[in-house]
Amino acid sequence: xxxxxxxxxxxxxxxxxxxxxxxxxxxxxxxxxxxxxxxxxxxxxxxxxxxxxxxxxxxxxxxxxxxxxxxxxxxxxxxxxxxxxxxxxxxxxxxxxxxxxxxxxxxxxxxxxxxxxxxxxxxxxxxxxxxxxxxxxxxxxxxxxxxxxxxxxxxxxxxxxxxxxxxxxxxxxxxxxxxxxxxxxxxxxxxxxxxxxxxxxxxxxxxxxxxxxxxxxxxxxxxxxxxxxxxxxxxxxxxxxxxxxxxxxxxxxxxxxxxxxxxxxxxxxxxxxxxxxxxxxxxxxxxxxxxxxxxxxxxxxxxxxxxxxxxxxxxxxxxxxxxxxxxxxxxxxxxxxxxxxxxxxxxxxxxxxxxxxxxxxxxxxxxxxxxxxxxxxxxxxxxxxxxxxxxxxxxxxxxxxxxxxxxxxxxxxxxxxxxxxx
Amino acid sequence: xxxxxxxxxxxxxxxxxxxxxxxxxxxxxxxxxxxxxxxxxxxxxxxxxxxxxxxxxxxxxxxxxxxxxxxxxxxxxxxxxxxxxxxxxxxxxxxxxxxxxxxxxxxxxxxxxxxxxxxxxxxxxxxxxxxxxxxxxxxxxxxxxxxxxxxxxxxxxxxxxxxxxxxxxxxxxxxxxxxxxxxxxxxxxxxxxxxxxxxxxxxxxxxxxxxxxxxxxxxxxxxxxxxxxxxxx
Ligand SMILES: Cc1cc2nc3c(=O)[nH]c(=O)nc-3n(C[C@H](O)[C@H](O)[C@H](O)COP(=O)(O)OP(=O)(O)OC[C@H]3O[C@@H](n4cnc5c(N)ncnc54)[C@H](O)[C@@H]3O)c2cc1C
Numbered sequence: 298x299x300x301x302x303x304x305x306x307x308x309x310x311x312x313x314x315x316x317x318x319x320x321x322x323x324x325x326x327x328x329x330x331x332x333x334x335x336x337x338x339x340x341x342x343x344x345x346x347x348x349x350x351x352x353x354x355x356x357x358x359x360x361x362x363x364x365x366x367x368x369x370x371x372x373x374x375x376x377x378x379x380x381x382x383x384x385x386x387x388x389x390x391x392x393x394x395x396x397x398x399x400x401x402x403x404x405x406x407x408x409x410x411x412x413x414x415x416x417x418x419x420x421x422x423x424x425x426x427x428x429x430x431x432x433x434x435x436x437x438x439x440x441x442x443x444x445x446x447x448x449x450x451x452x453x454x455x456x457x458x459x460x461x462x463x464x465x466x467x468x469x470x471x472x473x474x475x476x477x478x479x480x481x482x483x484x485x486x487x488x489x490x491x492x493x494x495x496x497x498x499x500x501x502x503x504x505x506x507x508x509x510x511x512x513x514x515x516x517x518x519x520x521x522x523x524x525x526x527x528x529x530x531x532x533x534x535x536x537x538x539x540x541x542x543x544x545x546x547x548x549x550x551x552x553x554x555x556x557x558x559x560x561x562x563x564x565x566x567x568x569x570x571x572x573x574x575x576x577x578x579x580x581x582x583x584x585x586x587x588x589x590x591x592x593x594x595x596x597x598x599x600x601x602x603x604x605x606x607x608x609x610x611x612x613x614x615x616x617x618x619x620x621x622x623x624x625x626x627x628x629x630x631x632x633x634x635x636x637x638x639x640x641x642x643x644x645x646x647x648x649x650x651x652x653x654x655x656x657x658x659x660x661x662x663x664x665x666x667x668x669x670x671x672x673x674x675x676x677x678x679x680x681x682x683x684x685x686x687x688x689x690x691x692x693x694x695x696x697x698x699x700x701x702x703x704x705x706x707x708x709x710x711x712x713x714x715x716x717x718x719x
Numbered sequence: 720x721x722x723x724x725x726x727x728x729x730x731x732x733x734x735x736x737x738x739x740x741x742x743x744x745x746x747x748x749x750x751x752x753x754x755x756x757x758x759x760x761x762x763x764x765x766x767x768x769x770x771x772x773x774x775x776x777x778x779x780x781x782x783x784x785x786x787x788x789x790x791x792x793x794x795x796x797x798x799x800x801x802x803x804x805x806x807x808x809x810x811x812x813x814x815x816x817x818x819x820x821x822x823x824x825x826x827x828x829x830x831x832x833x834x835x836x837x838x839x840x841x842x843x844x845x846x847x848x849x850x851x852x853x854x855x856x857x858x859x860x861x862x863x864x865x866x867x868x869x870x871x872x873x874x875x876x877x878x879x880x881x882x883x884x885x886x887x888x889x890x891x892x893x894x895x896x897x898x899x900x901x902x903x904x905x906x907x908x909x910x911x912x913x914x915x916x917x918x919x920x921x922x923x924x925x926x927x928x929x930x931x932x933x934x935x936x937x938x939x940x941x942x943x944x945x946x947x948x949x950x951x952x
Contacts, residue, residue, distance in 0.1 A: 622850040683860035
């Protein structure tokens with residue numbers, strides 16, 4: 298195919314924009330610069346893929362405040378006693394040493410899209426040609442009356458892993474005999490659709506060993522949840538009589554808490570509890586808001602390259618993005634990051650760009666060796682990332698299948714974290 | 720700048736070009752097609768069963784599984800066999816209801832226009848679960864095309880070959896056409912037979928045994944069986 302520049306521009310403005318970028322960059326300031334905010338599932342993957350595949354052609358800076366990233370995936374298994382906290386912690390040394398990524402441990406506190414700069418809490422200002430935001434989630438204020446982040450030590454969310462996971466586990470282990478654990482489950486959409494229910498399973502698992510007369514109460518605003526039939530079958534089989542879930546038909550959406558008194562009020566019924574795990578409604582990590590790329594709680598993106606619908610030079614990945622049909626998961630963030638990395642490299646250096654394809658699989662552990670999974674494949678459409686195919690574990694599967702599924706998840710964990718941090 | 724252009728051109732064209740998947744169809748147009756269904760079906764907020772069942776949460780549901788509605792025996796059987804309403808099965812059902820469920824009570828000739836069907840399904844899809852929240856919920860974009868190509872329907876079946884092949888069918892299906900526990904397959908219009916067998920072959924119709932049997936039949940063999948069974952007395 299031979300196209301001259303004039304014909305080429307006539308193809309469309311999207312194509313033209315892609316063309317003009319490298320010319321500008323080359324003229325302006327030598328190497329193109331990519332700044333990635335957030336070194337979690339999406340950000341670490343994107344930084345790694347861009348740096349790895351360019352061998353120094355692009356300057357990649359990764360901004361991440363924490364020195365150890367604790368994955369939320371397998372943090373429920375830590376609560377259940379199936380893994381240690383150290384085993385779900387990852388550091389950034391390899392990204393710096395092996396791929397030459399400039400890892401800056403600081404908070405991004407502002408984004409100026411006109412001057413194309415990011416300001417850090419420490420005072421530095423980073424210019425970018427392409428900005429990638431993968432800041433994960435923050436909580437919607439006043440989503441659960443009585444609760445705020447200042448109360449997260451009394452009533453932990455443990456929905457960002459690390460110290461919160463450790464705290465929640467310690468509280469569970471300290472429950473009095475026959476005590477009560479309560480969870481306030483979040484409304485849609487939130488990170489990891491099966492996450493709260495895997496957590497219930499893991500709490501039940503550990504309590505059935507150390508405190509078998511304890512009870513679990515779940516207040517849930519949603520009529521339905523992911524893998525519901527699988528979880529309910531498993532709860533019946535492994536933890537019969539221990540778990541009570543109150544859905545919206547019985548007031549599960551009308552909940553407030555009192556962290557001082559350790560009570561939870563479900564539609565006027567006040568319960569005294571020993572541990573209260575509040576998982577509030579969620580929104581994109583605050584920096585997405587500051588960058589002005591959100592609409593409501595999330596940042597809308599184009600499916601083909603994860604670019605913001607408000608700015609072609611800003612990409613948003615993972616939980617923060619409103620992209621369509623993919624659940625907010627680490628697997629999804631990793632998958633989106635690769636599509637984004639390919640598009641960013643294409644735009645900055647002219648490397649090949651193939652049609653976007655996305656996949657996701659979410660494994661959950663219900664009890665020892667009782668693993669289940671749900672997965673799907675997705676493609677980019679004009680409007681959104683759309684689901685095209687999928688599968689889910691079946692109820693009544695035999696023990697060997699479930700054990701194999703669990704073992705598969707352990708393999709996945711090591712694979713995906715290698716794909717992000719090694 | 721110059722040497723960069725060819726690579727960029729290709730890259731940009733791939734991104735900008737028609738390589739993206741398509742949504743099921745145009746939901747707004749589908750809403751208009753749904754007017755033809757409203758005599759029997761309701762969908763949306765407060766929808767209730769009428770002559771036909773309401774269609775909320777339809778995608779991903781087993782056939783005949785919606786409680787409180789009385790389905791035909793044929794639809795009940797399909798549900799027991801495992802027919803689940805997906806993009807593919809609904810598409811096949813709306814295209815020709817009896818290809819999928821032989822004695823369905825839905826008295827509808829079928830919507831033959833592929834685009835109209837896609838639009839209608841896009842409209843209906845909005846009233847079922849969202850995969851972002853429930854990942855196992857039904858797809859919202861078209862995967863592969865499962866319709867039986869006209870070339871396949873046009874294959875002339877050889878009834879003699881069909882007779883030979885039928886020997887393994889009649890181990891279960893009675894050659895005399897009686898149907899007890901296992902449905903009859905004799906004296907079917909040829910096309911219906913072909914469409915049904917391909918629906919098994921493509922795993923649109925449920926039932927593991929039939930999927931397995933049809934799965935190893937070639938197009939010619941299916942045509943031959945159809946030609947044989949249509950005239951079986
Ligand atoms: C209990 C639980 C279980 C889960 N289980 C699974 C599972 O089994 N499988 C799965 O695929 N997913 C799972 N998930 C979901 C998964 O953890 C998230 O979807 C995934 O981490 C999202 O990636 P992300 O890049 O969007 O955000 P994150 O991984 O949260 O990364 C965001 C990063 O951005 C940083 N950041 C935020 N703001 C700033 C700022 N202003 N400046 C600099 N840095 C900033 C944060 O420090 C953080 O490191 C689970 C989640 C939970 C809570």
